[in-house]
Amino acid sequence: MRINFFKHEWIETNIGLMLVLTMLAISVGGLVEIAPLFFIKKTVENVEGINVRPYTPLELRGRDIYVREGCYTCHSQMIRPFVDEKLRYGHYSLAAESQYDHPFQWGSKRTGPDLARVGGKYSNEWHVDHLIAPRSMVRQSVMPNYPWLMQLLDQSDIAGRMKALRAVGVPYSLTEAEREANVKKFGEQVAAQLHIADARKNLVDQANLGNYDSKPGVSEMDALVAYLQVLGTMVDFNKLDEDELVRAR
Amino acid sequence: MSEQNLQSQTVQTTGHAWDGDLQEFNNPLPTWWVYTFYVTIVFSVVYWFIYPSWPIGKGFLTGFSEITYVNKAGETVTSHWNTRALLAKKLNEQTELQKPYFSKVAASDFGQIAKDPELSGFVLSAGKVLFDDNCAPCHQQGGQGKPGFYPNLADDDWLYGGSYDKIHQTLVNGRRGYMPAFGEVLPAGDIDALANYVASLSGIGHDAGKAASGRALFVSQSAACYACHGENAKGRQETGAPNLTDGIWLWANVPGAQKPEDKIAAIRATIAAGLNKGVMPAWGGRLTPEQIKVLTVYVHELGGGT
Numbered sequence: 214m215r216i217n218f219f220k221h222e223w224i225e226t227n228i229g230l231m232l233v234l235t236m237l238a239i240s241v242g243g244l245v246e247i248a249p250l251f252f253i254k255k256t257v258e259n260v261e262g263i264n265v266r267p268y269t270p271l272e273l274r275g276r277d278i279y280v281r282e283g284c285y286t287c288h289s290q291m292i293r294p295f296v297d298e299k300l301r302y303g304h305y306s307l308a309a310e311s312q313y314d315h316p317f318q319w320g321s322k323r324t325g326p327d328l329a330r331v332g333g334k335y336s337n338e339w340h341v342d343h344l345i346a347p348r349s350m351v352r353q354s355v356m357p358n359y360p361w362l363m364q365l366l367d368q369s370d371i372a373g374r375m376k377a378l379r380a381v382g383v384p385y386s387l388t389e390a391e392r393e394a395n396v397k398k399f400g401e402q403v404a405a406q407l408h409i410a411d412a413r414k415n416l417v418d419q420a421n422l423g424n425y426d427s428k429p430g431v432s433e434m435d436a437l438v439a440y441l442q443v444l445g446t447m448v449d450f451n452k453l454d455e456d457e458l459v460r461a462r
Numbered sequence: 463m464s465e466q467n468l469q470s471q472t473v474q475t476t477g478h479a480w481d482g483d484l485q486e487f488n489n490p491l492p493t494w495w496v497y498t499f500y501v502t503i504v505f506s507v508v509y510w511f512i513y514p515s516w517p518i519g520k521g522f523l524t525g526f527s528e529i530t531y532v533n534k535a536g537e538t539v540t541s542h543w544n545t546r547a548l549l550a551k552k553l554n555e556q557t558e559l560q561k562p563y564f565s566k567v568a569a570s571d572f573g574q575i576a577k578d579p580e581l582s583g584f585v586l587s588a589g590k591v592l593f594d595d596n597c598a599p600c601h602q603q604g605g606q607g608k609p610g611f612y613p614n615l616a617d618d619d620w621l622y623g624g625s626y627d628k629i630h631q632t633l634v635n636g637r638r639g640y641m642p643a644f645g646e647v648l649p650a651g652d653i654d655a656l657a658n659y660v661a662s663l664s665g666i667g668h669d670a671g672k673a674a675s676g677r678a679l680f681v682s683q684s685a686a687c688y689a690c691h692g693e694n695a696k697g698r699q700e701t702g703a704p705n706l707t708d709g710i711w712l713w714a715n716v717p718g719a720q721k722p723e724d725k726i727a728a729i730r731a732t733i734a735a736g737l738n739k740g741v742m743p744a745w746g747g748r749l750t751p752e753q754i755k756v757l758t759v760y761v762h763e764l765g766g767g768t
Contacts, residue, residue, distance in 0.1 A: 225476070245590030294549040296556055301595060303748070305549065336741035339600055342611065350608075351599055369718070427739065451747075455550070456533055462514070462544040 257308045258461035260452045266399050267313040268440070269406040270371050270416035271423075271431075275440025277374065278433050279318065282359060289320035303330040304450045307458065310449040313383045325356055325389050330445030331433065337425045340438045362434040363426065371412045385409050468611025498723075500701040509714065513543055534667055563590065565751045575759050582759070586714055592753055596745070597761075605764045611717055613740075617766040619710045622738075623699040624767040625737035630758045632742060639740025644733050647717075652679055657730040667722030702740075713737055 224231050250256045268276060279285070292298050294305040306329045311317040335343070342349060345363070347356040375385040386392040386408050395404035406415050422432040425438035475485040490496075510516060512648040524542035531551040533539050540548040543615075557564075563584045567575060575581050593605070600612040607614030613621055622632050645654055659676025661668040663735045680687045680695065687695075690703035697705035704712065711717055719725045745754060 221476075226478070252520060253522055254518055254520040294545045296549065296552050298619050299549065299553065305546065333743055334596070335599060336739075336743060338611070338741060343599075345622070350611075352602075454539075456539050459539070459541050459546045459550060460543065462546050 240336065246389060255461040257312050258458055259309050259312075259456040260454065260461065262398060263307070263309050263448055264399065265309050265312060266403045266445045267378070267385060267407055268443070269419055270375065270412040271376075271419040271436050272440045272443050273378075274366060274368075274433075275436035275438070276314075276318075276343050278362070278437045279440060280316075284317050285320045287322065287324035287356070288326065288328045288383055289323050290317075291319040292327055292328065292329045293456045297328070302327050303445070304448075307448065310399055310445070310448060313378075315378055315383065316382050325354075328441070328444055332442045332444040332446040337423070337438050337442065338427065342432055344434065344437065362437060363428070364409075365433050366420075366431045366436050368413055368431065370417055372409050375409045375412055379409070469495055479646065484591070499691065567752050567755055572630075572755075572759055572762070574756075576763070585756050585759045588761060589756045589763075592749070592757050593760055596749070605761065607712075609712065609717065613712050614710075614765075615761055617710065618767055619708055620699065620700045620767065621697075621704055621712075621763040624762070624765065626698065626758055626762055626766070627704055629761050629766060633754050633757055633761075634744065634746040635741070636744030637702060639737055641690070641703075641732075641737040643736030645735060648679075648685060652685065652724075653677055653730055653733050656685065657726045660695070660706050660729050660733075661722070662728050663707040664716075666716070666725050668726065713740075 219265075224234060242433045243410065267273075290306070292302045292304065292313070299305060306319075307410040311319070325340055339350060340411075343351070344359045346358050346360070347354040375383075376387070379385040379387065384395055384398070384407060386393070386395050386404070392408050395407050398404075399407070406419075408415075417431055417440065420435040421436070423439060425442070426432050476488045478581045479485050483599045510523065511525060512527045515524055515525060516523045528540050529543050529547040529551055531547060532554055533550070539547075539550075542559060563581070566578075566581055567585065569580070570581065575585055592605070593601075597605070601607055602612070602614050605614075605615030609611055613619075618624070620628070622637055644656075648656075655672045655676035656679055657676070658668040658672035659674075659680055662670075662673040662676075678692075679685045681693065683701035690698055690701045691706055692698045694701070695706040697703050704710075714728040715730050716725045719728050745757075749757070
């Protein structure tokens, strides 16, 4: 049997046509699997009871260090809806929980454990000791040492980092009107943290109050541990209607 | 291949020739491959009807397949097929399998669990899994602890109490160690005296004179060590203040020092700097009541007391 809808000689001898058809073929995956998610209402399942907030300035710096050190290459932040993952890591991750992450830190490889709900699981001291020398805490660990995290944090560009995220839709506020919108959405306390003009002060205040590394001064460790301790803690699943989450998929 | 065979094959070429005689065969795909390809297309159409598939406007086709599960409120819910509903259903099945054990755990008090051989067998193996996942990063495998960091759970020394109830309380609410930095309020001589007294309690070579004045300071209102560590320095579990007479050291690195004066120096450093660490996270919100009960019995089994 011979099917001859077209001759591929046409394509092979016409580089322009080949270019167009190649681009069409490889864009199908994205168009079919990714693009519709931006239009489907329930993609980010902001059901009643979910009020995920953007990171505070200190947590944001921590996230940037997480990215800088390439933590995502070994740690995922995505608990899939499987029984074994639920038993080990906790409730499956929601799209709503990473709605302010740009880029998201879902990752695709687990050399180390998933970190989507690591917040509150260990003490600050444990994180500090473990990041400096992982094998001092977990003998069989293959994680590298990160002793340089104890260096002082560069705070000078925090406003710029927040402005960049604001440009892609994270509600950090520049104007008074934006700040008031945040007060309505997140409450006074969170809105204050999201105001770019106060970013540096907020960052230092949180680091001093939390003193995550038990040392004076604001270190990169302060920022990273503050970030790790907030992961997966923003949604109270006891107050959620789980059926709503099911219906969203 | 013989000449004849070659000729009998009517091989098509793509039609163009390079360098005069370089041609390219234009063979059809193998039939089996083509049909398999058609089958995958048919399969995908069947799939659209069964599972969530095509996006339509602000929603998507949910497919005809359904999953029925029982939600937390005990209501039966039917949803279109998706992995979240599937998980809810599978978790129910898991819960059902473990129910005979967990409901027995929930209904029994700690002592009964320990006495029932079948139940304690379940609790110890389930407890080990939970312990390795959640507790071992700090308290290490088998609960041996880490001097200077996390207390040993396998010995008979308990900061906050080793009874079932106390362990349970620690697990649910967490703990936070604290001792004031006496270096800020007492002169160096007083701290040295106190260190000598504390050393004397566990038979470390010390200066008897200093130890005597240290003892006086220990129970005095100015240092007031006794308020937390107790009149006889045997510790008070209400405050998490350790027994200073048992030769077990968590914070001051006394066992690591060789000479008595170094041991005393280690004690002195701890008294002067105080402690604001020893944080045990609260597990009440993270683990279920039954899991915490299982862990309580497991940890008690490691080295708990009455």
